[in-house]
Amino acid sequence: MDRSIPASTRTPTPPPALEAALGLAGVDATERRRLLAPDRIVRRPLPLRFDDGTTRILEAYRVQHDDRRGPYKGGLRVHPRVDEAEVVDLAARMTYKTALVGVPFGGAKGGVRLDPRPLSDTERERLARGLARVFADLFGADTDVPAPDVNTGPRDMAWLVDELGRLNGPDRAAVTGKPVEMGGSVGRASATGRGAVDVLEHHLEATGRTLVGARLAVQGFGNVGSWIAREAVRRGAVVVAVADQYGAVVEPDGLDVLALVDAVAAGRPVHDAGTGRARPRDSVLGVDCDVFAPAALGGVIDADVATRLRAGIVLEGANGPTTPAGDAVCDARGITVLPDILANAGGVVGSWFEWEDNRAGRQRDLVEHDRELATVLHRAHDAVLSASWRHACSLRVAAHLVAVQRLCAAGARPSGPAGRIGAPSLVSDVGVVDLRAA
The missing domain is CATH 3.40.50.720 (NAD(P)-binding Rossmann-like Domain)
Incomplete structure (x- = not known):
């Protein structure tokens, strides 16, 4: 079973650059909360069987921050210092990142608190497949699309998408950062x-x-x-x-x-x-x-x-x-x-190319991938530099301002993963904190 997580009704305190961007954008209190508070915080136990026969119960997190511009999008990291606060912060960064560069995704992030260095290949495979099973009700090409992050890579994503296929039906677009032979992008690495x-x-x-x-x-x-x-x-x-x-x-x-x-x-x-x-x-x-x-x-x-x-x-x-x-x-x-x-948004742009290609049944070649990657990032940079000059602010404040303006312009997404998980509520299911209605 999921573990119950207390939900806070307070709006999170934004970092200074985001606070400045919110002020420049003139957002009201309702929109401010929508921009800052995650939609859901999911914490679930993940049993991992080790090669010596022992089993350890790990904590696995998935934070879904905002999906008004498209499916939740964000990596899965494995690190001994992963905690809920870090994953919440990283999910928010993904929301602003995807909005800034204009890709049709929202923001999410996942993590497991574990040192992966001692793991054998079979233990890593069990971990990846375990993550797929634990979050199978969340992950999907139209709902929440995971990708590699710290201490995970294409091989882990291959196991993940294979296990999701067994559970939900085959869909290569449900995961990005896969090996090329499984529908991954030639330029994603x-x-x-x-x-x-x-x-x-x-x-x-x-x-x-x-x-x-x-x-x-x-x-x-x-x-x-x-x-x-x-x-x-x-x-x-x-x-x-x-x-x-x-x-x-x-x-x-x-x-x-x-x-x-x-x-x-x-x-x-x-x-x-x-x-x-x-x-x-x-x-x-x-x-x-x-x-x-x-x-x-x-x-x-x-x-x-x-x-x-x-x-x-x-x-x-x-x-x-x-x-x-x-x-x-x-x-x-x-x-x-x-x-x-x-600066590091190239990864999610590459993920967009992979997701789009999987859905269309095609694959960009490396020249096309890199050319389009540069075009997307140059356009985002120019918007940031222009906002920085116009408002006499740092590039960080300007980047968040552009992202906030694009999120506000997107409004509410008419449909999304809430329909699969259950109607939005303060706590929907045990261990799933849904803050949309807070």
């Missing part, structure tokens, strides 16, 4: 990192500068960070520092990014790639560079780190890497922050 560089390059050109010769420091060298580094170098930039969870490497004349990619693919840390000088992990935060790209977990750039940054631009490849206090310091120091809901 690189879309978040490539899209971040699309945004950066376009911003530099729009402000009279160029990516060629720009020096980047990248914190985090997983899927997003590695693709940021690869794409930046391909377009003429120089990557001078990279950090992963084990350490950092620094080279003012430029690192061999492909050597770093090969090392990580072989299971080695970046400091064992044979390029650059090994340094402590956090040394990347103070490297002299033009662009600092946090591409790991959130909360990295607090006020102290923002004071030490030696970059003119922060490219937010991760979700929420800059705290409000860090944001204020960056603003005071004149550091431009390309915000996460714009």
Whole structure:
């Protein structure tokens, strides 16, 4: 059974940038609550059987934030620090992100509190299929479309969509981020990192500068960070520092990014790639560079780190890497922050392409995918930059303003997953908090 979750009737307190955007948009109290409070918070037990025969009951979360512009959309993460508050925050970010870039989705996020590193392949498969069973009543191509996130990837999505097919009937569009042979997009793996560089390059050109010769420091060298580094170098930039969870490497004349990619693919840390000088992990935060790209977990750039940054631009490849206090310091120091809901939106744009192709029975080739990805992100960037100039505000405030205006213009969605789950109520089913009527 689901566990009952107390529902709060208070409107959540928004972060400063969103608060400023709400003020600029002039939203009333009713619309404010609709924009801030999630539609549903779902917490369910997920039994996971381990290879040694033991079973552990995990907590699985799915937060459905807003679906007025289309089906709920958001990744599934597996991490030992996942909690309800984090998932609620990330689901809200997805709502604003999808609205900003204009894709026909709402916002959601899911997570399981677990360290996945010790898991065997069979345990990972049981986890993915267990998530499908636990949330089968929520997931669907027209209702709530999951995708990979922290510590999940195409293989996990393959198990997920296969199990959903057994339970709900086959539908490739019910999950994105799948392997290409199962209907996945040929450009989905690189879309978040490539899209971040699309945004950066376009911003530099729009402000009279160029990516060629720009020096980047990248914190985090997983899927997003590695693709940021690869794409930046391909377009003429120089990557001078990279950090992963084990350490950092620094080279003012430029690192061999492909050597770093090969090392990580072989299971080695970046400091064992044979390029650059090994340094402590956090040394990347103070490297002299033009662009600092946090591409790991959130909360990295607090006020102290923002004071030490030696970059003119922060490219937010991760979700929420800059705290409000860090944001204020960056603003005071004149550091431009390309915000996460714009900078890392390439992933959800790529998911849209995959979802659309699955429904149409086609598949974009890589050239078409990357061209259309850049077009969508350039258009979103231009809307943000224009709003920033018009209202004399930061790019983060401007990005949220554009998103809020598009959400308000969308109004209420006439139909959606509420019909499958049950009529909206404060608590519908045990463990499903529905805040639409609050």
